[in-house]
Every structure is written in structure tokens, then in C-alpha cells.
Amino acid sequence: MSNVINESGILAISTRLQRLADSLRKDGQQIYKAHGIDFEPKWFPVIYTLYSKDTMSVMEIAAEIGYTHPSTISLLKELEKQKLIRSRKDKQDERKRLLTLSEKGQELVQQMLPVWKRMEKALTALTNTSNNLMAAIAEVEAQMEVKGFFERERGIR
Amino acid sequence: MSNVINESGILAISTRLQRLADSLRKDGQQIYKAHGIDFEPKWFPVIYTLYSKDTMSVMEIAAEIGYTHPSTISLLKELEKQKLIRSRKDKQDERKRLLTLSEKGQELVQQMLPVWKRMEKALTALTNTSNNLMAAIAEVEAQMEVKGFFERERGIR
């Protein structure tokens, strides 16, 4: 599979990253299902953020999970439909909408905590090879902060 | 940025991979534009494959680049619209459609070759940290072949 793409090497890195992300997300979906939990992997960043921080506005959540606010809003809509979160207007600033986990959301998190532990173990086993994937991602993210791909290419003599 | 997601660690790995893939693809777009080249990063796998193998059918290309055939077909459509590739029916097997680079496509590849070299250098500089990202991806892909995320989670005691 993918002989030419492997040969073309690093130029196809974005394709490879995408593919890996996809298959991990799909397996995640299957795992929740296998545990009888009605939860989508894409909801994790929002739910985990609200579990950690209790109450946040739309923009704060978006910044925290690193998504744009429209993407965040559509996730929040789904989560409200699932009754996993609740929202109310901020009395101090009427522009803001404050989000919290609902009772159902908190119960679901409690139910998921042991599954998250198992997933962590499985992912650690999967990715703890001689070049550690999580570490590599963090390192590349740091390199990008210093100087992005675009700037680097421009600087090649 | 993304404090809670970094804390939640490996569970958000698919989100992190996705985000990295996205920003590299976007920078890629900018780089082509900066060189006055009318080319989308997503076209790279197909174009590079046809450049290497000369003539291939739809299914062969899909298998080669690791995409589903509908995704491949829609890429091929765009590329035909751009007149970068040409297609003809296979005389031996009337079901098959054979694709090749057009003259314009071959010229564009020649124009892109030096840019690809520069991109390779920039990407190598960006990703060659102590945990090498390309190596890490290859290692994790190999681990997934042995045993996927789903099977591993199921096996946790």
C-alpha cells in the first residue's frame, strides 16, 4: 500500500498525518460503542475542557481546544442536543454564553473515566516506539512556533 | 493555547495530528502561490504517482495513494478540469479508464521539481527533532498493522 507515496516521502507528510488521525478517530468511535457508551471522539476536547474548568464561554472553549469558534459552536449544539451540557447567558456580559456540563454530562464523564484510562494505555502502547509520536508532535509544534513551514521554505537558499 | 488538551494528553492525539496536517497543508498552499504555481497540495499524491508510473487506472491510483476510489475520482475530475491529466478507455478492458499526465501536467511537474526540493528541505528541518516525526508515523503505522487501537484497548486487563 502507498508505495509511491512512501517514496515521495516527507512531501506527503500531511496526507499521512491525516490518515493516521482518521483511523485513530474511527477506532475511538468503535471503542465507545463496544463499551455501550454513546459518545463521539470529536466531543472529547469540549467535554474534557468543561470537566476540567467547570464553566466557560464559547470563545474560551474555542481557544482552549484550538478550534475556530464556528466549529466550536457546532460541537456545542450537538452536545446540547445530547443534553450533555447546559448554557446560560452571562449576567455581567450579555454577549457571552456560559457552558457547563449537565448532570447527565457529569455522569457520562464518570462512566468514561475508566475507559479513558484504558484508551490511554492502548494509545501509549501503540505510539511508544523508538521515535515517540506524541513527543514528535510536540517538538514539531514547537518548531512551527519558532518558524513555520512557509517561512522556512522561503529561507532555503 | 490548548492547555487542557495538552494535559489530557494522548487522548487528544487524533485532534493534534489533524491540526498539524491542516497547518502544513495550508502552508503548502501558500508556498505554491508564492512561487506563482497554480497547484493544490491535495493534488500531490495523484500527480506524483502519475509522474512516477506514467499510466494507471482509477483503482490503481486509489490503491497507490491510499484513498477510497470516490475521493480519487473527485481529485481526478479536478485535475482533468485543470487539464493537468488526460484519460482514455482501456482497449483491453472497457471498464477501465487510464490516466496520464497531459503535456501541461508534465510541464508543471518540471516547474515544481525545484520547489518540491525546497519543500523537502524545509520539512526536514521542521520535523527532524529528537523524535523524528516521519519515523514516528512509520513506526506507529507498523504497530497498527500488528494490532490496531481497537484491538489493543479490548486487550487491556
Place this chain on the structure above:
DNA sequence: TAAAACTACGTAGTTAACTACATAAATACA
């Protein structure tokens, strides 16, 4: 203190992949 600028949120439409299903040609087999 009214106008300008900014911030928070929302909607519409796009993108780039996917799955599910349909059709036509080629091949296998009863």
C-alpha cells in the same frame, strides 16, 4: 456622551475526505 472600534456569538456556504449504493463490463461456473 455620541461615534468608532472591538469582542462574542451566530449563520451560510465551502472543502476534502468519507460511506453507501448503482451500473456496466469481465470472468467463473453449472
Place this chain on the structure above:
DNA sequence: TGTATTTATGTAGTTAACTACGTAGTTTTA
């Protein structure tokens, strides 16, 4: 040899992110 199966391609609709743009509060400033 005609029917069933497989293979190659195509279409329709979905998904999960995005950008662009609009509106309504809040804050700054002339």
C-alpha cells in the same frame, strides 16, 4: 452458454473541519 459473481467506475449524500460575513453588546475615545 447463460447465469452468478467479481471488478471498475461512478453518483449521492454525509461529516467535521474551515472561511467569510453579519449582528449585538461592550469599551474606548474625541
